[in-house]
Amino acid sequence: MNALSQKRHYIQVLVENRFGVLSRVAGLFSARGYNIESLSVGAGQDPSVAQMTIVTVGDDHVVEQITKQLNKLVDTIKVVDLSATPFVCRETVMVKVNTTTRPEDRQEAFRIAEIFRAHIVDTSPATYTLMATGEEEKIEAMIGLLRPLGIKELVRSGTIAIAREEVKPSSKSSRHESEITA
Amino acid sequence: MVKMTGAEMLLECLKKERVSQIFGYPGGVVLPIFDALYKDPSLSVVLTRHEQGAVHAAEGYARTTGEVGVVLVTSGPGATNTVTGLADANMDSIPLVVITGQVPTKMIGNDAFQEADIVGISRSCTKHNYLVRDIAELPRIMKEAFYIARSGRPGPVLVDIPKDVIVDRAEFRYPETLALRGYNPTVHGNRWQIRKAAGLIAKAKKPVLYVGGGVIASDSHAELAELVALSKIPVTLTLMGLGAFPGDDPLFMGMLGMHGTYAANMAVHHCDLLIAVGVRFDDRVTGKIAEFSPHSKVIHIDIDPTSIRKNFRVDVPVVGDARLILSDLLEDVRKIRDEDGLSDIGEWNDQIRGWKEERPLTYRHDSEVIKPQFVIEKAFDLTGGDCIVSTDVGQHQMWTAQFFKFLKPRTWLTSGGLGTMGYGFPAAIGAQRAFPKRRVIAVTGEGSFMMNIQEMATVASLEIPVKIVVLNNKYLGMVRQWQEFFYGGRYSSSFVGQSPDFVKLAEAFGVAGFRATRTDEVEEVLLKGLSTKGPVLMEFMVDPEENVFPMVPAGGSNIEMIFEAPVRPSEKPARSSRKEKDSVITA
Known part of the structure; x- marks a missing residue:
């Protein structure tokens, strides 16, 4: 094939x-x-x-x-x-990263969390646990940036997906229509 | 209302489903069920000598009657011994309900004595399966099991019942209706698609009907016959489909595929319309799929949506029951005939007649050495085809499929999809049990027969008058044939050699035995065997190196059939050099 x-x-x-x-x-x-x-x-x-x-x-x-x-x-x-059809998919990841490998790592981890709108759900003197939700690309990008810090543990939920609500032709604007077909 | 035990409840469920025959084998946890059976004469039990035999017997019963075959075995090894039979029934779409005992609910998972996770083991070889975890669920599950087994594309359903459920007590209420929101097989074909199919049929210049076991399962042979009478479209049948169309009809081309006839394979290759009914484009039928029926439009009628486009392209798929679809199709084709007329396919049928004459099914007769095909032909001549025939798997199976003309549906029992050696003899027992007055012949080889030979005790003790025909060629013949053709004649582990003396063995079991070793004894032995009362074994010492032809080598296109053993260029020098060496030594 x-x-x-x-x-x-x-x-x-x-x-x-x-x-x-x-x-x-x-x-x-x-x-x-x-x-x-x-x-x-x-x-x-x-x-x-x-x-x-x-x-x-x-x-x-x-x-x-x-x-x-x-x-x-x-x-x-x-x-x-x-x-x-159009749909939305999301995945949640929890990543436990080292924050003491390099001196500025604790702040770096915090910054990355902000950029990806991740929450810090657990903290210890040497680690943060970040939780983020998003499409796969976003999750991958965040993991990529966290990797230099040293990932201790990583858990992914697997993707869940749901169809977007179909917009009735009567209420559908022409702009919206072209978006869907594109 | 009086409370009853799970065992009694189970039997009540079986009676509600109009079961009268069970095939089984007792053991520890199912003792209460067998005890209830002892007290209830309305359900008869055939005790086989191995659980695999029980499942194949139930398959034979189901295929000849069209009803659900029922098996009852114990937990652990009793349950695991049913697996081959379940897989066989699953491939060939045979409706079965197999009831297995299980260790008590509380002990499940503890590696208890005779515990096996049969629900897990059988998941991929059943249509569906259940573990009954509460006696309150038992009636519903049994009703669902029978419904699922017989509806849609039929298949085996396994119901695993733990010991505590078997002995527990509750009020019995058999549900009137089913609530299976996830299971709703499509029965009626899409009318628009059927109309399209009729249009293609009316216009086709070179159409072929390619028909399989689905037509037998749905009892649509009459509709098929009508369609052929109306359209004159030639028919080829799959191994599973034999009997769906009369084997002696001039429009029948024989079986197609690996050991199909020249005419059938040529017609399917050159046709412009392939009407596939109740078939699944199995690899033994299609050969090299890229070169299968390359010039045709394809109509595919099948009840199983997963069969459509699984292996082969389809232009007009119609999902549903073949009988309903064929009768709708007939209506549409008739309408077209009356309005515009059907295209004339006389020339096409002439061409097929030419192919039939060019290369008919044949073999070299020998006046001394018994040819296996001759035995099958003689058996057909002597019975006039008025019998039920089962086979095991291998050369004898193909010769029976080729040389016995099956005239009616549900008279042919063979393991098509799984190719289970050891299937035929127990299947014949089930068929004979369903039709005690009919003649049932189990054709087998000395290899396959050994796989369930213990059932001779079953036929002897219950006086089940199955007639066993053993074609003994001293080899696992089909393996030997492949080794001869494709493995340089190295007969690795295919020479059986010393089989037991089957005639004496039969007698030891209490079965009458006869043997033929020369061609002129064949008819006499068959006559004697078929007319002897009770179970009979007839052994025919046949030509050890006879091959099944035509043959499409595995992976080859169906029109690359061979009619004699291929010459092996790489083998020649080796053999001649050995000869030289031999001659040097002898010289």
């Missing part, structure tokens, strides 16, 4: 909030050789369902199979490939 046709897809999966469902979904990916870049699960608005966001990479053919195979699982209620 052409490497250029490989695209990142954000797939929302609504499943029965039952024992063993996560392993069915994860098992499907491993059994059929599909990639999972990230997977996050949480209870849905209705406690009987769980909401998954799966980030996967593949060409159209593979992603078509992934969504079909997910739909085929008895415990799957709904599958939406968000990549076809």
Whole structure:
């Protein structure tokens, strides 16, 4: 398959909030050789369902199979490939960095936190723990800047995604329309 | 309302689902269920001699009747022994409900005696599975299990029931309705797509119907026959589809694929419209996918949306039940015929007739050495095809598929997708149990037969009159054939050599045994065997080096069929030099 046709897809999966469902979904990916870049699960608005966001990479053919195979699982209620429509995705990261490697590191860490609108959620004489939320590029950029300080520990939540609310044609301005199609 | 135990409740659920036959094997945690069965004569149990045999028997039962096959086994090894059967049923879309015992809920995860995480193990080889964690869930889960097994694309469902749930007591209430919001198979095909398909059919100059097990599963052979009668479109069947269209019909081209007929493979290659019904474009059918049916538009009718475009491009996909779709399609094609007429495909059918005559299925008859194909042909002639035939896996399976003409659906049992050696004999037991008066023949080889030979005790003790035909060529024949063609004739681990004396072995089990070693004994042994009451084993000592032809070498295009063993240029010098050496030594 052409490497250029490989695209990142954000797939929302609504499943029965039952024992063993996560392993069915994860098992499907491993059994059929599909990639999972990230997977996050949480209870849905209705406690009987769980909401998954799966980030996967593949060409159209593979992603078509992934969504079909997910739909085929008895415990799957709904599958939406968000990549076809406008959507918002966010990830949260918590990074514990050294702040004593170089003399100015404590201030540098503070500055980086400000730039990325990260919160310092824990502090010790030799470390800060930064928490930031954003799109993957932002998270990667922050991690890149923190690396010279010495990252002690890093935890990422995995991406969650949600479709943007569709704007009704009547209330849609022409400018907005062109934005969406672009 | 009286309270009942989980075991009693389970049997009530089975009765609600109109089950009358169970295949199984008892053990520790399921003893209360077998005890309840002992007291309840309305459910009959076939005790097989291995749990794998029980699952294949249930498959045979399900495939011949169209109903859900039921298996009951114990926890741990009982459960793990069902895995091959589950995987087989999952690949071939056979509806099963397999009930396994489990250690008590509180002990799960503690590595208890005979504990196995069968729900985890079987997840990827079942359509769905359940662990019953509370007796209150049992009726709902059983109802869902049967519904899921038989609806949509059928398949096996496993229900794991811990010991404490089996002995717990509760009131029994079988749910009237199902609430499965995540499972709702599409049944009716999209009318717009069907109309498009009809349009393509009406205009095609060189159409082919490529039909598989889906037509048998959905009982749509009558609709298929009508469509063929109306359109005169030639038909090829997959291994799983044999029997969906009469094997003696002039428009039948035979099976396609790796060991398909010349005519079928040529027709699929040259057609301008491929109408695929209840098939999944398996690699044994398509050969090299890039060169499969290169000139055709493709209509694909299947109930499983994941089958569509999984392996092959499709122009008009129609998801739904083949019977409903074919009857809608018939309506549309008839309408077009009445309004504009259908295109004439007489020339195309002439071309196919030419291919059939050019290279029919054939073999070299020998008046001394028994040719395996001859045994199959004779079995067909003597029975007139009025029987149920099962096979194991290998050369004998392909010869049966090629030379036995299946006239009706649900008379052919073979392991298509998984290719399970050891499938055929137990499957025949299940079929015979479903149809005690019909003739059931299990064709097998000396390799496959050994994989579930213990079931001879089952047929002997229950007097299940299965007729076993063993084609003994002293080799794992298909392995040997590949080694001959593609591995320089190095017969690594494929020579079986000394098999037991099957006739004596049959007698030891209490099964009548006959043997033929020469061609002129074949008919006599078959006649004797088929007319003997009760279970019979007939062993035919066949040509050890006979090959299955035509053959598409693995990875090759379907029109690159070979009709004789390939010449191996690299082998020639080696062999001749050895000959020289030999002659030097002898000289």
